[in-house]
Amino acid sequence: MGFLAPSLLLLLSLATIPVIIHLIQRIRLRKISYSSLFFITQTNRETFSWLQVKEILLLIFRTLFVFFLLFSLARPYFVKKIYTSKSEASRLIILDDSYSMAYQNNFTRAKQTALKLIQELKKGSEAAFLTSSGSVKVNFTTDFFSLEKMIDTLRVSFSGRSLEPCFNKGLDIMSDAVQAQKDIYIITDLQKRALEPILERVNFISQESEYDITVVDVGKENHINVGIEEVFVSPNFPGPDFPSRPYVKVKNYSNQTSRRMLFFSLKFSEKESIIYSSQKEIVLNPYEVKAVIIETEISQPGKYLFEASLSRDSLPADDRYFYTVKIDEKKQVLLIRDNAQESQYLARALQTGDFVIAQADARALYQQNLRQYAVIGLINPTRLSVLDFERIGHYVSGGGGVFAVLSEEIQTSGWTDILNLKFSAQGKPVVISPPGFVSIQEVNYDNPIMVIFKDINLSAARFYAYWALDNFSSSSVLAYFSSGKPFLMQPDNQKIIIAFTAFDVSKTDFVFKATFLPLMHRIFTYLSSPVMQTDYLINDTIRVQPASALALRIRTPHTEFLQTPNIENGQFILKFSDTYEPGLYYIGDNVFSVNVHPAEGDLSRITQGALKQHNIKVVTEVGSKTTDFTRISILLAILFLVLELVLLIV
Amino acid sequence: MESYQQFLKPEVLAKLKQIDLKARLVVEGFLAGLHRSPYKGFSQEFAEYRSYLPGDEIKRIDWKLYAKTDRFYIKEYEEETNLKAYLLIDASGSMRYASGKISKLDYASYLAAGLSYLLIKQRDSVGLVTFTTTLDRYIPPRSNPAHLKVLLHAIDALKAGGDTNLANTFHKLAEKIKRRGLVIILSDLFDNKENVLSALKHFRHRKHEVLVFHILDKNELDFTFSQPLILKDLETSKEITLDPRVIRKQYQKTINEYFADFKIRCREHMIDYNPITSDTPLDRALFEYLQKRSKYA
Numbered sequence: 001m002g003f004l005a006p007s008l009l010l011l012l013s014l015a016t017i018p019v020i021i022h023l024i025q026r027i028r029l030r031k032i033s034y035s036s037l038f039f040i041t042q043t044n045r046e047t048f049s050w051l052q053v054k055e056i057l058l059l060i061f062r063t064l065f066v067f068f069l070l071f072s073l074a075r076p077y078f079v080k081k082i083y084t085s086k087s088e089a090s091r092l093i094i095l096d097d098s099y100s101m102a103y104q105n106n107f108t109r110a111k112q113t114a115l116k117l118i119q120e121l122k123k124g125s126e127a128a129f130l131t132s133s134g135s136v137k138v139n140f141t142t143d144f145f146s147l148e149k150m151i152d153t154l155r156v157s158f159s160g161r162s163l164e165p166c167f168n169k170g171l172d173i174m175s176d177a178v179q180a181q182k183d184i185y186i187i188t189d190l191q192k193r194a195l196e197p198i199l200e201r202v203n204f205i206s207q208e209s210e211y212d213i214t215v216v217d218v219g220k221e222n223h224i225n226v227g228i229e230e231v232f233v234s235p236n237f238p239g240p241d242f243p244s245r246p247y248v249k250v251k252n253y254s255n256q257t258s259r260r261m262l263f264f265s266l267k268f269s270e271k272e273s274i275i276y277s278s279q280k281e282i283v284l285n286p287y288e289v290k291a292v293i294i295e296t297e298i299s300q301p302g303k304y305l306f307e308a309s310l311s312r313d314s315l316p317a318d319d320r321y322f323y324t325v326k327i328d329e330k331k332q333v334l335l336i337r338d339n340a341q342e343s344q345y346l347a348r349a350l351q352t353g354d355f356v357i358a359q360a361d362a363r364a365l366y367q368q369n370l371r372q373y374a375v376i377g378l379i380n381p382t383r384l385s386v387l388d389f390e391r392i393g394h395y396v397s398g399g400g401g402v403f404a405v406l407s408e409e410i411q412t413s414g415w416t417d418i419l420n421l422k423f424s425a426q427g428k429p430v431v432i433s434p435p436g437f438v439s440i441q442e443v444n445y446d447n448p449i450m451v452i453f454k455d456i457n458l459s460a461a462r463f464y465a466y467w468a469l470d471n472f473s474s475s476s477v478l479a480y481f482s483s484g485k486p487f488l489m490q491p492d493n494q495k496i497i498i499a500f501t502a503f504d505v506s507k508t509d510f511v512f513k514a515t516f517l518p519l520m521h522r523i524f525t526y527l528s529s530p531v532m533q534t535d536y537l538i539n540d541t542i543r544v545q546p547a548s549a550l551a552l553r554i555r556t557p558h559t560e561f562l563q564t565p566n567i568e569n570g571q572f573i574l575k576f577s578d579t580y581e582p583g584l585y586y587i588g589d590n591v592f593s594v595n596v597h598p599a600e601g602d603l604s605r606i607t608q609g610a611l612k613q614h615n616i617k618v619v620t621e622v623g624s625k626t627t628d629f630t631r632i633s634i635l636l637a638i639l640f641l642v643l644e645l646v647l648l649i650v
Numbered sequence: 651m652e653s654y655q656q657f658l659k660p661e662v663l664a665k666l667k668q669i670d671l672k673a674r675l676v677v678e679g680f681l682a683g684l685h686r687s688p689y690k691g692f693s694q695e696f697a698e699y700r701s702y703l704p705g706d707e708i709k710r711i712d713w714k715l716y717a718k719t720d721r722f723y724i725k726e727y728e729e730e731t732n733l734k735a736y737l738l739i740d741a742s743g744s745m746r747y748a749s750g751k752i753s754k755l756d757y758a759s760y761l762a763a764g765l766s767y768l769l770i771k772q773r774d775s776v777g778l779v780t781f782t783t784t785l786d787r788y789i790p791p792r793s794n795p796a797h798l799k800v801l802l803h804a805i806d807a808l809k810a811g812g813d814t815n816l817a818n819t820f821h822k823l824a825e826k827i828k829r830r831g832l833v834i835i836l837s838d839l840f841d842n843k844e845n846v847l848s849a850l851k852h853f854r855h856r857k858h859e860v861l862v863f864h865i866l867d868k869n870e871l872d873f874t875f876s877q878p879l880i881l882k883d884l885e886t887s888k889e890i891t892l893d894p895r896v897i898r899k900q901y902q903k904t905i906n907e908y909f910a911d912f913k914i915r916c917r918e919h920m921i922d923y924n925p926i927t928s929d930t931p932l933d934r935a936l937f938e939y940l941q942k943r944s945k946y947a
Contacts, residue, residue, distance in 0.1 A: 025878065029891060034881040035747030035754070035870060036840040037890055039905050040897070051896050 004075035015067035065640040072633035088124035090177030096188035099317035109218040133159035160597025164197040183212040189219030224254040227318030227601030243297040252284035261311040269303035318601035322593035331528040337379035345511040369545035374528035401495040401527025407502040437462035441482040461510035466501040541577040557583030740837030742814030743885040749869035757928040758836040782812040816841040820849030830857040
């Protein structure tokens with residue numbers, strides 16, 4: 001027998017109250033001298049005996065009533081031991097604790113299953129335990145009591161990880177298994193995104209190894225869930241008639257029309273007070289994604305903190321979303337180049353706009369705190385290392401913009417490998433001696449950057465050298481050279497613009513043309529876009545580059561403490577990775593939002609049939625069914641109450 | 651007259667100290683309430699004159715004296731009787747019980763004192779027997795007024811205690827009393843019913859008239875305890891724990907059946923059986939006696 005709330009068993013001591021009251025009453029009974037017990041003993045002896053029995057029965061019924069009532073609070077259940085292993089076994093239990101498991105009672109069932117799997121083990125067996133979020137890892141142990149106690153206290157995480165890393169860890173643990181019978185149980189809701197990445201692997205290991213792998217399905221076939229996918233601010237180019245507004249993207253993951261209330265609040269971080277709040281009813285058709293406009297403007301420079309939430313449903317984790325934006329007065333731009341001459345015209349052009357320009361040598365990129373810049377210009381950098389590209393990649397994924405100028409000397413491997421730009425870097429540098437040249441010929445005016453040049457002639461500029469790209473997707477090209485090769489490109493709609501020429505008087509006269517300034521302003525305004533997003537997901541590591549070694553105050557949704565930064569590559573770096581729950585995290589002067597992975601809200605399942613096709617054993621119950629004794633306990637309490645009442649009436 | 655009648659109430663009598671005073675007040679109070687004089691002469695030996703009282707027979711008026719004095723006088727005669735009355739008082743522990751101020755033994759004492767006074771006043775011989783498990787005291791019957799003091803002194807000195815064995819005591823007594831007489835029993839009769847009846851029959855067998863005053867406390871009849879309690883037997887010191895509310899009906903049924911059966915069985919054997927509670931005015935008991943006395947006459 002087990003209990004879902006064993007701590008409440010302490011209340012059982014209250015069941016002694018009727019007995020204590022009975023004893024106190026007996027002690028406190030008045031003693032009266034009476035003439036003779038002659039007539040009392042003459043009273044029907046059977047009646048008298050029955051009364052004594054009745055008194056004892058009343059006490060028993062009353063005690064049992066209180067006992068079973070309190071017992072039911074501890075939520076007892078019976079596990080009938082039908083052994084899944086006939087002999088001693090080494091058993092690894094992988095418990096999916098991603099937040100999708102919080103749907104209805106899935107996680108409770110999962111814990112019960114895990115407990116059952118441990119309780120079933122024969123003496124001499126060993127068990128190991130893992131959770132998909134990585135919060136718990138227990139290597140093989142025979143101390144089942146502690147293991148059960150730990151499982152009993154487990155709570156579902158906010159993680160949205162797939163089972164893949166956890167499964168790999170599990171295989172490492174299994175290498176320490178000592179028993180002949182080795183089995184792995186994966187307890188999950190069969191969510192597609194969690195299980196799909198490991199299907200082939202599980203199939204392979206089942207076939208090739210001695211491990212007996214079983215997936216235990218604790219999920220539900222039908223589900224209703226609505227979650228917030230994203231909060232963003234649009235448009236990127238605000239004008240007097242088009243102010244930037246927040247949007248909340250809400251998704252209905254079920255095949256039923258759903259109705260929810262959307263609550264929204266906006267804080268201006270300088271004041272730490274709510275400056276706007278609203279609520280709106282939304283109706284979503286099956287599987288519909290809807291971007292709900294919030295009727296407020298984001299225009300003043302400063303930091304804004306958003307919180308959007310939906311009226312709760314069976315999966316509450318994805319019903320809240322936090323978001324932060326920062327609007328700078330002047331955009332900070334960092335130009336990275338091999339020598340100062342290559343960037344001088346671009347720097348001068350930008351200085352005439354709302355930009356503050358900093359320049360650095362490509363070899364010193366690692367010394368820069370990239371996050372403090374709205375845009376980084378990479379002006380033909382030939383000496384960037386793999387680590388530099390990693391940092392740029394991290395900067396871009398954090399919402400930063402990059403303007404890259406590539407010319408004939410560029411080495412392109414880092415661009416494709418690290419930034420994953422998905423365009424072929426194959427090509428060759430083309431140099432045309434004057435009077436030959438190419439000009440800007442075909443422009444994509446649908447692009448928001450190029451739209452203002454619709455009635456302006458860009459073809460006056462002459463280019464004597466450029467990078468002729470071999471393979472490219474025409475959809476990502478903003479403007480072409482007259483040779484048919486791309487002049488400006490935006491791969492995959494990321495905040496990266498690539499120019500395939502150098503802005504140097506020896507290679508073009510474009511820097512002297514009237515269109516150069518507005519085009520550069522336009523590109524950098526777009527890349528710096530009025531908002532700088534600093535959005536993280538659960539379990540991400542937040543990196544901050546403080547100016548000094550002084551400890552920074554860290555405030556999470558539940559705690560507050562000081563942490564001293566480390567030194568990496570001569571720079572102060574503070575890494576904070578305890579992002580276990582969604583909310584706002586304050587580190588020094590910075591504020592970061594951490595959210596659950598929205599895709600985890602999609603409860604679509606892999607069918608059991610599909611698992612069987614992959615030769616994966618899948619069950620819905622382990623051993624015999626667990627009998628929930630809570631209801632029986634309440635019924636017994638009612639029965640004893642009724643018996644007591646009947647006895648009192650008789 | 652009403653001031654005398656208040657002394658028929660046991661709780662009023664309890665406030666008085668002297669037993670002879672209690673006896674006199676009981677009888678005077680009782681007599682004052684009667685419409686007819688209870689006294690009747692049975693001999694022709696003149697004793698005294700007294701004023702005519704309503705209810706006296708007209709034939710008993712002395713007309714000669716009327717002619718002289720112009721007032722109605724009646725001639726009183728010394729009674730001559732062979733009545734020997736025996737007062738049997740149960741002084742067992744159970745008689746000590748009192749739910750109010752008056753215990754059953756107190757009530758029996760007042761009643762015995764009153765009866766003694768009345769009997770002696772009628773020139774009847776009165777004896778007294780007190781008993782618990784055995785005979786405690788035996789005062790043979792006499793009729794002279796000085797004997798009243800002896801009786802009242804013995805009654806006043808009564809103290810309850812010990813067990814009871816009515817049947818055995820009555821059998822012994824029935825054997826002891828040779829001449830037929832009136833046996834007045836004052837007891838709560840807490841003993842085996844069959845044995846007690848057998849003993850009473852023994853009195854009848856010896857040609858005695860038997861008058862039983864079955865004295866009980868009101869609470870012994872109603873059993874009005876309201877809370878669970880422990881009852882301790884005053885005779886045996888045995889204890890029993892019970893909830894009176896639960897057994898009350900059954901108890902009342904048992905005791906009522908007991909009395910009803912006892913009454914019928916007594917009637918079958920010409921025994922006068924009078925159940926009486928310790929809060930009943932004493933004139934009721936005295937009236938029962940007078941009825942019995944008249945039968946005896």
